[in-house]
Amino acid sequence: NNREIVSMISFExxxxTLKWELKTMEEKSPEAIFLPMDKDMIINTAPQIAYxxxxxxxxxxxxxxxHEKVPRLGxxxxxxxxxxxxxxxxxxxxIEFKKQGYTES
Structure with a gap:
């Protein structure tokens, strides 16, 4: 499952609105988008990704x-x-982990 990062786009x-950032990203035809953001930004960004x-x-x-708000509002x-x-x-x-050799530190 080797994957390649095709673009890194930041925004304020x-x-x-992330119109220009997402249009730039669309040109790269990504398979996935990594969103390391807070719950409110996820709720704001996800519909724009589709739009x-x-x-x-x-x-x-x-x-x-x-967070419970993400699926409810997203x-x-x-x-x-x-x-x-x-x-x-x-x-x-x-118990199952320990059977496999896992030890607690």
């Missing part, structure tokens, strides 16, 4: 996608997003 944190022709692109993110625009977030390990999972 207080931007309301500017990138609705087929996989959204990737960080733990802020795990609606269909954040469905299927993949993000990394910390999670507590329950005792059954820990």
């Amino acid at each position: 944190p207080d931007s309301i 500017y022709g990138l609705e087929h692109v996989q959204l990737l993110g960080i733990g802020t996608f795990n 609606e269909k625009y954040v469905e299927g997003a993949i993000f990394a977030a910390p999670s507590a390990i329950d005792s059954l999972t820990l």
